[in-house]
Amino acid sequence: MNNDSIIIRGGKKLNGEVRISGSKNATVALIPATVLATNVVTICDVPEISDVDALSTLLEELNVKVTRRQDHIVIDPTEIRNVTLDHEAVSKLRASYYFMGALLGRYKQVKIKMSGGCYLGPRPIDLHLKGFESLGAKVDYDDGYYMITAEELKGTNIYLDFASVGATINIMMAACFAKGRTTIENAAKEPEIIDLSSMLNKMGAQIRGAGTNEITIDGVDKLGGCFHEIIPDRIEAGTYIIMAAACAEKVKISNIIPQHLESLLLKLDEMGVRMDIGIDSVTVYGGNELQSVEVKTLPYPGFATDLQQPLTALLTQAVGFSRIKDTIYPERFKHCHELSLMGADIEVGGGSSSITGPTPLEGCTVTATDLRCGASLVIAGLLANGTTTIKDAYHIYRGYDNIKEKLRSLGADVE
Numbered sequence: 001m002n003n004d005s006i007i008i009r010g011g012k013k014l015n016g017e018v019r020i021s022g023s024k025n026a027t028v029a030l031i032p033a034t035v036l037a038t039n040v041v042t043i044c045d046v047p048e049i050s051d052v053d054a055l056s057t058l059l060e061e062l063n064v065k066v067t068r069r070q071d072h073i074v075i076d077p078t079e080i081r082n083v084t085l086d087h088e089a090v091s092k093l094r095a096s097y098y099f100m101g102a103l104l105g106r107y108k109q110v111k112i113k114m115s116g117g118c119y120l121g122p123r124p125i126d127l128h129l130k131g132f133e134s135l136g137a138k139v140d141y142d143d144g145y146y147m148i149t150a151e152e153l154k155g156t157n158i159y160l161d162f163a164s165v166g167a168t169i170n171i172m173m174a175a176c177f178a179k180g181r182t183t184i185e186n187a188a189k190e191p192e193i194i195d196l197s198s199m200l201n202k203m204g205a206q207i208r209g210a211g212t213n214e215i216t217i218d219g220v221d222k223l224g225g226c227f228h229e230i231i232p233d234r235i236e237a238g239t240y241i242i243m244a245a246a247c248a249e250k251v252k253i254s255n256i257i258p259q260h261l262e263s264l265l266l267k268l269d270e271m272g273v274r275m276d277i278g279i280d281s282v283t284v285y286g287g288n289e290l291q292s293v294e295v296k297t298l299p300y301p302g303f304a305t306d307l308q309q310p311l312t313a314l315l316t317q318a319v320g321f322s323r324i325k326d327t328i329y330p331e332r333f334k335h336c337h338e339l340s341l342m343g344a345d346i347e348v349g350g351g352s353s354s355i356t357g358p359t360p361l362e363g364c365t366v367t368a369t370d371l372r373c374g375a376s377l378v379i380a381g382l383l384a385n386g387t388t389t390i391k392d393a394y395h396i397y398r399g400y401d402n403i404k405e406k407l408r409s410l411g412a413d414v415e
Ligand code: EPU
Pocket: 025, 026, 028, 094, 095, 118, 122, 123, 124, 125, 126, 127, 128, 129, 162, 163, 164, 165, 166, 167, 188, 235, 305, 306, 328, 329, 371, 372, 399
């Protein structure tokens, strides 16, 4: 990749307000979904992150016109061509696999290279593929490419063995033009799925039940254009809330939906973090003695796996012994090694991390091994004495819109 680093001189108290951007994990589903439309789709509050650049490149490969205007993205799929997606951008993010469901739905065939993204341990896609097969598709894998084809897609009942976000989204998109009714049972309930369903329904789809564990999709013949505003990013919001709990005097995190963050807010309350929760904001006050906690990640509305890594940095400052069990990605603990280099007392094993605190952190050179590891190291760098250099910052830019500018506006010393 590149040698981009973020350098943080720690110890500054943060103050002010930070506005949260549109949700990354919604955006990366909404953009591929536009290929289902026969008319222009405008999406608003699109975050400035490199995952959006990679998906835009893939749309252009498909001869879809993409225009960025401030925080809007205008996508015109009227001249689309269904070509093999083998551009290197496919390997930059995992969500490029949403083109499978979208192109299969629209053209009944798709050929795409294996997607990439953060390494969080094994990340199989068997549930996506089983879903496509249940709809009547044939899946072949050869030499790094998936070839998925169908004479016709037929609505059916699909039970997901695990409430997978990606499988729910991919099957929803593939089923939009299937004949009859598709039911996804044990569907994932994440807010990003509701957001996708709401955009597809504006385009003319017939999807009911998103946000519950049973989603029905009644096939239609055609989807048109629409205007859609993305929901705020609950993981970016959670990251800044945790950061404020670690380093703020007083920081307001605005443009959020606090209900999407309930499990985090309750956990922070249990730790002793003082917060005022508004309609679309949370104000966090620093200077509290933090208590250790037990955390277990679960599918939404449980505690988000994406926030356990940032939370670990905060828990190094809590009094006592904390434990985080990640039931979604039992190997998502690479950040712990990096935090240990900074002086944290952490042990990892059996799908859990055990953190003993409080420990002072010392700035040093660490590596963002994945996106949320990067977020964890940013928080640790802000807490640490001296200078922290975070290597491989490109991971962080995949998911955090203008992070350096946002941090500086709160008074952090970052370059
Ligand atoms: N799984 C399977 N088979 C499948 C699909 C998933 O076994 O076919 C397993 C996975 O291995 C994992 C679990 O199910 O253990 C959860 O996977 P899921 O499919 O729900 O996750 P995902 O769609 O790959 C999305 C987010 C992740 C987030 C997870 C869990 C996007 C693009 N990614 O991944 O976000 O951690 O849901 O909430 O929406 C991030 O933003 O940093 C990130 C990694």
